[in-house]
Amino acid sequence: MNNTETPEQTFLLRLKSTVLRLFAGERFSSMESPAYRMLWLNTLLFALARSAEQLVLSLYVIQRLEMGAAGAGAVVFAVGIPVLVVTIPAGVLADRMDKRTLLFVSQVGSILAMALGALLFYLDALNFVAIMIIAVFLGSTVALGFPVRNALIPAVVKPERLPNGIALMSIGQNFSQIGGPMLGGLAITLFDYGGMFIAMGAMLAVGLLSIFPIKIPKEAQGINPQLARINAAEEELNTAIKNGNITQEEADTQKEQIDSRRKMITEQGGQGGQKAPMRKQMFGDLKEGLRFVRGHREIFTLILLLVGTGIFMIGPFSALLQVIAIDKHDQPVIMATLLYTIMGVAMVAGSFWIAGNPEFKNKGGWFLATLMSAGIILNLMGQLPAFWMILPVMFIGGIAGAFFTNINQILIQKNTPPEMMGRVMGVHALGMMGVGPFGALLAGFFGELVGVSTAMTISGIILFIMAGTALITQPKLRRMS
Secondary structure, three states: OOOOOOHHHHHHHHHHHHHHHHHOOOOOHHHHOHHHHHHHHHHHHHHHHHHHHHHHHHHHHHHOOOOHHHHHHHHHHHHHHHHHHHHHHHHHHHOOOOHHHHHHHHHHHHHHHHHHHHHHHHOOOOOHHHHHHHHHHHHHHHHHHHHHHHHHHHHHOOHHHHHHHHHHHHHHHHHHHHHHHHHHHHHHHHHHHHHHHHHHHHHHHHHHHOOOOOOOOHHHOOOOOOHHHHHHHHHHHHHHHHOOOOOHHHHHHHHHHHHHHHHHHHHOOOOOOOOOOHHHHHHHHHHHHHHHHHHOHHHHHHHHHHHHHHHHHHHHHHHHHHHHHHHHOOOOHHHHHHHHHHHHHHHHHHHHHHHHOOOOOOHHHHHHHHHHHHHHHHHHHHHOOOHHHHHHHHHHHHHHHHHHHHHHHHHHHHOOOHHHHHHHHHHHHHHHHHOHHHHHHHHHHHHHHHOHHHHHHHHHHHHHHHHHHHHHHOHHHHOOO
16 A cells, blocks of 8 residues: 655645634534524625625715715714614513514515615616615614624523624624625626615525524513523523532622512513503613613623724724725725725634634633724724735734624623523614714714824724723723633
């Protein structure tokens, strides 16, 4: 037997070994759940369409209507403003209704928005007012679906696989940063804006079909939360205490929350008495969710940092990046979308690492450090003199973004009781997406006033100082895992 291997065989064996190591271990453990697989597919298709839609609406305003940074900022503002109104009520509904119904409504609404965009384009009636109406419509569907999708993750994966489930979901969402702009730019190039609306509508229709096979455990349905769910949460807490998976301080905090929830349900008739009116119950649920966030210092700090991030990172990034590519560096639309593609590739890579290494230590410290790095990256985006120099910066920013987004959600969901998940995810969505539109509007008008490069630089400096202050003054958050 000849043991001599050719260079080609050696290369193939090494490639096979690398691929096997890449896909070994727990990286895809959450995919064992059929419900999670369908939720992941639905989220991927929805995120692909959303990523393309918002970018294309901004490009249409910049390219066809020639309204510059202010117009692009106004579009991002219109897409995000419904978050302020819809996300927290959607989170409350997610704890009370069949979550698949909310997903269905969100998906159908997005399809109708795409149909309206295509119709107005071919009627030559797609003016700025029409763009803003479509943007608000799209924003409403995103605001409804975002907290529901996030709240469903702990319901369809095992608790020990939650970090993996969040990271894999993030990979799908991050992949949309690659595919969404590419699909949108390609559709515009081949079929103009009308074809893009039709293509995204078709993708959303496919995503609609993935909702029906999702089977949600009864205890996670969230229809009028009752004492049985509280008891189940208490049993899980007792198991965690017994196994030493939780500190005494965390256990006392969760016990207090469980007792508070049990008292409220009992007062509303949860043990068989007459229930309070639905409107009063929902208002009570909302107050309880806000009280929980405010009473948990670390979660409250994470939400506050999300608010700052929405104003000084997401807003400028959404409104000004394409302006920098098209106006400052005189690049075509397809090159503007390349920036989002590079960042998306890096975010997928970073999320993939987190999925395979979910138990790394000091997640809070990593979260704050990557947020500080985002401030530096924003500064570089605005000041680099050549377009090609921005490309590696976008890749580094994508890696940092993967750590920032994944760790933030992991820390919040791992420290939130199951019966509170929908409401807390509503507050989370409000912090992450609700203030972003104001940041985009501010960045757009500020970019017109002092220039897009200066606006990006100022935003980056503020973000760096904000994250650095938290890193120094919040030791408990810094050590959270």
